[in-house]
Amino acid sequence: MDVDVKKILIPDFSLMAKLRNKLYHCVVCKGENEDGFLVRLSKTDQTALAIVVNSICTVQFVTEDGFVCKFESKVLDASIPFLNLSYPEGGLEGINVRKQVRVDVSFWTALLGLVTENGMQKLKPSGEGSIVDMNLDGCRVMTNIEYKVNDTIFISFEYQEGKEPVSFDGIVRRVSPAPHGLVYYGVQYVEPESELLEAVQFILEHPEL
DSSP: OEEOHHHHSOTTOEEEEEETTEEEEEEEEOOOOTTEEEEEESSOOHHHHTOOTTOEEEEEEEOTTSEEEEEEEEEEEEETTEEEEEOOSSOEEOEEOOSSSSEEEEEEEEEEEEEEETTEEEEEEEEEEEEEEEOSSEEEEEESSOOOTTOEEEEEEOOSTTSOOEEEEEEEEEEEEOGGGOEEEEEEESSOOHHHHHHHHHHHHOTTO
């Protein structure tokens, strides 16, 4: 499938950018440059601060039709946390990983919740559940634990045998009924680390897991 990136990379669209061999979650911002598009890094660090103009990075995203697209981009301007990145040269072809944006998965996960005790916030075990699908922005968790929208939860899962579990914070954005009296929670990543983004990228490229 041929992809028109200028119609896809519009404000609030999410993508991943590999800069100096490190993955960053980005959101497209409003911009007027015809040669490129403006993004905001969700989290900055010393590696991001070292990015210079004309650096080459790899951009990856998933279209609404479930096509994974990847291309090399040049840093046209850097004012961290904002980057102006160039559009791909020539056409761009996406690889269909599934019919929907989210990739169906099945990973057991331990769940912890943020609670307030004596005026201090602490993480405490809530129970367990299953991650049933994932994408660049978040995942959907099925469990019998009760959460409310905007609750913060801590999730840990193992996506490859022999590898250390991946752990991350998430915010509950959606709640819906699931089979067998369970509940689906749509969870958004909170300032995702490079380790999580690399795991998501691997899962997107290997949806058969």
